[in-house]
Amino acid sequence: MSASRRELEGSATIDGEFDVIASPNDRIDRRTGKHGGAIAQEFPQVFEHRFGSTTLQTRPERVVTLTFSGQDHYLAVGVTPVGTRDWYGDFPFAAWPWAQDALGDGQPVLFKDISYEQIAALEPDVIEGLGSGMTEEQYAELSKIAPTIAAEAQYTDYSTPWAVRARTIGRIVGEADKADAIVSALEQRFADVAASHPDWAGMEAAVAFNVTEFGVYHSIDTRAQILGQLGFKTPAAIDAAGEPDAFWVPLSEEQMALLDTDLVVWIVGAGDPARIAGMPMRDHLEAARQGREVVADFPLSGAFSFATPLSLNYMLDRLVPLIEVAVDGDPATVVETSREAGLLD
Structure with missing residues (x-):
């Protein structure tokens, strides 16, 4: 494991x-x-x-x-x-x-x-x-x-x-x-959210983490599948990296460009978000400069990663409003969890 x-x-x-x-x-x-x-x-x-x-x-x-x-x-x-x-x-x-x-x-x-x-x-x-x-x-x-x-x-x-x-x-x-x-x-709730955000259809999204190591989830992972139900898709370049049957792929900071998508969701889990904020190559991401990052804090990361009938309503209640701000096309709007995690400093 x-x-x-x-x-x-x-x-x-x-x-x-x-x-x-x-x-x-x-x-x-x-x-x-x-x-x-x-x-x-x-x-x-x-x-x-x-x-x-x-x-x-x-x-x-x-x-x-x-x-x-x-x-x-x-x-x-x-x-x-x-x-x-x-x-x-x-x-x-x-x-x-x-x-x-x-x-x-x-x-x-x-x-x-x-x-x-x-x-x-x-x-x-x-x-x-x-x-x-x-x-x-x-x-x-x-x-x-x-x-x-x-x-x-x-x-x-x-x-x-x-x-x-x-x-x-x-x-x-x-x-x-x-x-x-x-x-x-x-x-049906997923379908309703997707229908009310037609602009999300076809947008590329990456679900990444930097807890004990830096990596990104493949499209076969449940977290990427969940974003897929909202209309987002995992870039082919992410799926092409690493072993095809693995649910995630480890990255070096030099591979940070793989995350330059319409939306980046950072899974923090029990880790320290300062590990994300402190990555020098992250500053080169257009997604970071345009405010298209969402930090899933401890409880939200848990709900997202558990991916169960009990956790997903909790997740949708909290994640959807954050995504709305992240992909609204206005870099001036602030994703609150990203600010709290120090990504906007």
């Missing part, structure tokens, strides 16, 4: 436009992850993935998710995993601000890395790793513990679109209809 997946990437309430919390009729024990309501779909369910095929004979009650940000997808449909990957952020039970209401009094066991012993101790009915970077060797070992579901073969590590993850996870826990309704509502 690359350093950026671990290290890239506040407190607030969710301002989203729809409620993704499960209805009271679902009666899910948030401490155990067990379901008490009626089954929403029939089992068995078959899942094809890069390492073969996995069949769930019955609706699982105890779920372990290895996906970075996977807990959000389960919480969105009213299920609390018994174990979840703790990516970063240091929030209790790995619940960021947008997920805390959905978690309620749930207390999933957290782990940073894939530990067979720790996972086995949770006695899971299913192990899901759609966005985990799971290897075939790990899959084989995990499958000895419980039925294990990896990413679909058509996707590289960490490139499974958020909507695919959400719908697949909904099907895993017998909540396919609920997941589909949530995804459809959120996709």
Whole structure:
């Protein structure tokens, strides 16, 4: 796993436009992850993935998710995993601000890395790793513990679109209809934002970072995919740099010109924005001189990078107004997060 997946990437309430919390009729024990309501779909369910095929004979009650940000997808449909990957952020039970209401009094066991012993101790009915970077060797070992579901073969590590993850996870826990309704509502919101900003269609955008190292995301990464839903596209030159199956490419400062696009979104995460402001070659970017940079601060970076039904409304509420200012064609208008990060000094 690359350093950026671990290290890239506040407190607030969710301002989203729809409620993704499960209805009271679902009666899910948030401490155990067990379901008490009626089954929403029939089992068995078959899942094809890069390492073969996995069949769930019955609706699982105890779920372990290895996906970075996977807990959000389960919480969105009213299920609390018994174990979840703790990516970063240091929030209790790995619940960021947008997920805390959905978690309620749930207390999933957290782990940073894939530990067979720790996972086995949770006695899971299913192990899901759609966005985990799971290897075939790990899959084989995990499958000895419980039925294990990896990413679909058509996707590289960490490139499974958020909507695919959400719908697949909904099907895993017998909540396919609920997941589909949530995804459809959120996709409509993306479409509405794009329709209200027709000038964004075809604009080039780069999503970059300089946390422990300097790099930019390829178009297969979920962050670039999300900007794509708003009309932006990743320049071909960025996709041509680095390994084609990688979700990001490391850059030297001499390659800074790759970021000279209509919009640059800087992912700060838990890093120091001074690392961005202090890059000498950045001063040569037309995007910097014209004020077309948006700094995604700690909570916004998290929402953007998590890319879940719970985080994306939070992200849209905050990112869209910043983009509007950045690409308004007037260098005199100030992107507030860029000013706060010292990029305008």
